[in-house]
Amino acid sequence: MKNTTVETAIGALVILIAAGFFALAYTTSGKGNTTGGYTLKAEFDNIAGVNTGTDVRLAGIKVGTVVGQTLNPENYQAVVTMSIDPKVKLTDDTTAKVTSEGLLGSNFIALDPGGSEVVLADGGQITNTQGAVDIWTLISTAMFDSGKGKGGSGGSGGGEGGRNKPAGNAPAQTAPEPVPETQPQ
Incomplete structure (x- = not known):
């Protein structure tokens, strides 16, 4: 009988610890966001890497969370719903942009x-937005389009898209002969 009581107590303790972990995971994932913040919406052309629970930051400080995302069927823009800390008052000319923490970092809304x-106000809309930039498209554009310019970027110029022409039959440049020094008398 004594053995059964100890086993029951240990089982109850394990269940309480597991419930605590689930509660922590639920609240930190953004699903259980109960901050009491106000909601704002913003439309972006591309929200790659932004999901429910993504951080919303102001000056690098988390001030909110993405709580929803939908597609506007009229203009095919991604509509993001954000919950913002009630202490943070944003103006109607606020800009929201999807950015990342680095080359391989996760995306957030700045x-x-x-x-x-x-x-x-609660339910308002941020109209100045900039969607996610695809870093790989930028890199490939820079790599493969650099030789297509007309004397601009991408090389030494010369109107040949940055490519140098071979010298061909051009005369070789020679150094001038040294001038003998004269000493004052």
């Missing part, structure tokens, strides 16, 4: 407040 006096 907010840049403007100078307007009009504060966005």
Whole structure:
């Protein structure tokens, strides 16, 4: 009988610890966001890497979370719904852009407040947005299009797209002969 009581107590302890881990995971994933913040929406042309639970940051500080995303069927823009900390008041000229923590870092939404006096209300919309930039497209464009310029970037110029022409029959340049030094008398 004594053995059964100990086993029951250990089992109950394990269940409580597991429930605590599930509660922690639920609240930190953004699914259980109960901050009581206000919601804002923003439309982007590309939100690659942004999901429910993605950070919303202002000056590098987390001030909110993405709580939803849908597609606007009229213009095929991605509509992101964000929950923002009620202490943070954003103006109607705030800019929202999808950016990353580095070359291989995760994406987040960066907010840049403007100078307007009009504060966005709960349910308001941020109209100044910039979608995610595909870094691999930028790299491939820089690599493969660098030789296609007309004397601009990508080489030494010369109107040949940055490629140097071979010298051909051009005369070789020779150094001038040294001039003898004269000493004052």
